[in-house]
Amino acid sequence: MDDLLILRGPAASSAGAIAFVAADDPADRLLWWEPAPDPHPVGAVSYRALLRLGAEGVAAPFLYTVEQDAAPEHEAELNAWYAEEHLPRLGAVPGVLSARRFAAVRASTTPRYLAAYRLAARAVFESPAWIEARETPWTLRARSFFRNARRTMRRMEGSAA
Numbered sequence: 001m002d003d004l005l006i007l008r009g010p011a012a013s014s015a016g017a018i019a020f021v022a023a024d025d026p027a028d029r030l031l032w033w034e035p036a037p038d039p040h041p042v043g044a045v046s047y048r049a050l051l052r053l054g055a056e057g058v059a060a061p062f063l064y065t066v067e068q069d070a071a072p073e074h075e076a077e078l079n080a081w082y083a084e085e086h087l088p089r090l091g092a093v094p095g096v097l098s099a100r101r102f103a104a105v106r107a108s109t110t111p112r113y114l115a116a117y118r119l120a121a122r123a124v125f126e127s128p129a130w131i132e133a134r135e136t137p138w139t140l141r142a143r144s145f146f147r148n149a150r151r152t153m154r155r156m157e158g159s160a161a
Contacts, residue, residue, distance in 0.1 A: 002035070002036035002048060003034065003047060003048050004033065004049065004114075005032075005046055007031040008028075008029070008043075016037055017032055018032045019157035019158075021154060021155060022153070022154055023153040023155050030154060045104060045106075046104070046105040047103060050102060050103055051082065051100065053098065053100070054099055054118070055097050055118075061119070061156050062120075062121065062156070063118055063153075063155075063156070064119060064152070064154070065115065065117075067114050067148070067150040067151075069111045069112050070147060071145065077141075081141075085136065085138055086139060087100075087115065089133040089134070090117060093127065093129045093130045094127070094129055095121055095123075097118040099117050100116045101113065122155070125153060
C-alpha cells in the first residue's frame with residue numbers, strides 16, 4: 001500500500017480524503033489521502049514516505065507543500081539535507097504539527113519529491129522561528145539543486161483563510 005495519494009482538481013469520489021485549496025486560488029484544489037486508499041481514484045499520484053516527523057493523522061488548517069525534482073548528481077545530497085537538517089529543523093518550529101517528505105512511486109512523475117508541513121496557523125510560515133530554521137548555509141546550497149520547484153500554501157477546504 002502507498003503512503004500518500006494526491007488527486008488535483010475536482011473529484012467524483014473524495015471519501016476519506018482531506019481537501020485543501022491553494023490559499024491564493026480556491027480553484028486549485030487538492031485531495032489528500034494518508035495512507036492511500038485501495039483502489040486509487042483515476043488520475044491520482046501515489047507517494048511513498050521517506051521521512052515522517054510529528055503527529056500522525058492530525059488535521060491541520062494549513063498545509064504548506066514544496067515539490068521539486070533534482071538532477072541525479074545532486075539527489076543524494078538533497079535527500080541528506082532534508083533528512084539530517086531541513087525537515088527536523090522545520091518540524092521543530094512551534095505550530096508545525098507534522099513534517100513529511102515523500103517520493104513519487106512512479107519514477108516518471110514530476111516533480112518527484114514532495115515535502116509537506118501541516119501548520120496550526122498560516123502565521124507559522126512567516127514566524128521568526130520558521131525563518132531561522134530555514135536559513136542555513138546548507139539550505140542555500142541545497143536550494144540550488146531544486147528543479148521544477150513548486151511551493152504552495154494551502155488551507156483546509158472550509159476553514160477560514
